[in-house]
Amino acid sequence: MDETVTERHFRRATMDDFEHIQENYAKARARMAANGNPTQWGSTFPREEVVKDDLEQGRTVLLVDEEQGQERILAQFALCTGIDPTYVSIDGAWLDDDEYVTIHRLAASGLAKRAAHDCLRWALDHYGNVRIDTHPNNLAMQHILETNGFARCGLVQLIDRDVDTTRISYQRHEW
Template sequence: MNLKIRLATLEDLDQLEAIVNDAIVSMNEQGLPQWQNGYGPNRDRLTEDITCQQLYVGMLENTLVGMAALVFGTDPVYTRVDGQFHPNSPLAYLSIHRFAIDRTLHQKGLGTAWLRTICHFATAQGYTDLRIDTHPLNIGMQKVILANDFSYCGAIEFPIPNGERFVYQYLMETPEKTCH
């Protein structure tokens, strides 16, 4: 699967909102509390991400198939991990948030391929520490994360209802890519 990555534009907003809304419905159908009851990404959040040039889209041929916010810096919630990130971690890192794919394509492996594309892009830009989280019940996303060589580092709690998340790290410079 040959996915390309580019910055999202305001022209992508309707498609991105549709992907998010589909993801919200899909998670609800699976009984996942993640992104439910108004706590998922919305048009204003996506617009802000686009304006800040931190929202990226995945393109398969000429079709927008995925999105993710790539946020550089220290995520305040990640500083309160019940566990530990790798001791050789740099002070600043790239967090992957608002990860979603177009579920209408029904392509097996699209989520794994999209996260792999993001990881290759980020490391090519010089980022060596990538972090991502998902709800403990979101087994599908956990499989996508682990398939891309991220290591489980612990649990965090976002200050929202059902805010518990498992957090993972991909540290480029550590051969064993494990958390201690």
């Protein structure tokens, strides 16, 4: 029997993954624009230097499988520990002030279903308290977050941009 697809698993990305990660971000930007959300990432976000910094700092996590002997990246995200400066000020309220991790720059490749769900589940299983934000026009991500038990906490303002800065913030704390 020829097994063509292996089980999914997570691993930390390396600089060797950079080109594939960039391709996935380009696909994600195109999908967002096609679904009524052209400004969240525009045509250049995440910037190349941010992606490289995520890789150098060991923040990028990949969901992968293998098809016919070739690894495929199904999704990727930056997992950031510590206090996120963007989340210090919120129009609303976080669920708590406990330690948390933040997911940023989550992008699915489109190669498999439920990849974003699997990424959220992995972060919750490993860290228990997860915060994330998304653009008001990103209805797909809002749906994914809400169906995965994340609570809408309020609005935050991005501090690394001058325009289109409002994001809806979410949190789920399992422990």
